[in-house]
Amino acid sequence: MLVAVAKTVAAVFTSSASMVAEAAHSWADAGNEVFLLIADRRGARPKDERHPLGFGRRSFVWALIAAFGIFTAGAIVSIMHGVQELREDEAVESPLVAYIVLAISFVLEGISFVQAFRRSRRLARERLSSTWDFVLRTSDTTLRAVFFEDGAALIGLLIAGSSIALHQLTGVAAWDAVGSILVGVLLAVVAIVLIARNMAFLVGTTISAKERRQIGEALLRMPQIERLTYLHVEYVGPNRLFVVAEVDLAGDESEHRVAWRLREVERTIEKHEAVEKVVLSLSVRDEASLAFDA
Known part of the structure; x- marks a missing residue:
């Protein structure tokens, strides 16, 4: 001024x-x-x-x-x-x-x-x-x-x-x-x-292909996640992300136990400072896994 x-x-x-x-x-x-x-x-x-x-x-x-x-x-x-x-x-x-x-x-x-x-x-x-x-x-x-x-x-x-x-x-x-x-x-x-x-x-722009690959690789490095078949990430604020994914959890447990584990994985991911909200659902076995090649 x-x-x-x-x-x-x-x-x-x-x-x-x-x-x-x-x-x-x-x-x-x-x-x-x-x-x-x-x-x-x-x-x-x-x-x-x-x-x-x-x-x-x-x-x-x-x-x-x-x-x-x-x-x-x-x-x-x-x-x-x-x-x-x-x-x-x-x-x-x-x-x-x-x-x-x-x-x-x-x-x-x-x-x-x-x-x-x-x-x-x-x-x-x-x-x-x-x-x-x-x-x-x-x-x-x-x-x-x-x-x-x-x-x-x-x-x-x-x-x-x-x-x-x-x-x-x-x-x-x-x-x-x-x-x-x-x-x-x-x-x-x-x-x-x-x-x-x-x-x-x-209007809801998605992240770049490079950022999507980095996030996908980070999710697959989590010991709880075996496969990833769907991933959508968009910005809901400056440096704030909304993540939606379909995952195949490691192991073969009961429905109640799997639901509890999904919620725990969501909470773990949401601890990251850049993540505002995470929504995870289970993958169908015959769905192809996502690949994140450089």
Whole structure:
């Protein structure tokens, strides 16, 4: 919010369309952070009888609202203001003020982006994935939003600074307006990516083939499970899984004993921090076993 205030003051002093776009960008980011904070808190509520799969999907809803905020408050405002300024021939005043604010903002946004990048890279390595693929596919809506928003913020600052510099060098005021439009387009692309990913998780996207194989192999390593004939896993919140499987338990015991053992296996699996709910049923003997070849 302090960065947004600084950019707004700079926009007033300089009459720069690019600074107006950057101010709109920062105000959209500030509002977005509020929505993400709500997403984290609402999604972390423990499950109850009416919500057996927990409240994790609320995180995706609030993150979706935040992404729409970036599109409307950031992208549309920046593009519309840039188009309007194309018709004007107003010079940028006191460009030094703009450069100072942009430089300070770049340092602050850079620190935040480096933190998000390091965390993403570490988690990607743990999952034997590239950083980019992990950020796109992760169910952690907050991490993805911060990564994309801070990355876009750094690019937007460079665009704004370059536009003002080109305006100074050429004397053509249109460069400043073009900068505003480019910042708006950048925000629109980021918003569309975030909207698409959150919508995918809301409608019940399944895990990747690699993650499915890892979970299948982990289940088969359990001494109680002899075979696995069906497996469905989907995200019901950030880093929270709903697992449905058909298994063949080791041994040949009575129906009552098998039902009790199934419940014990479910409870064992649900102790994993990433598992919200597990539903197991028995496999039919003539059903083919699942294979999890790399």
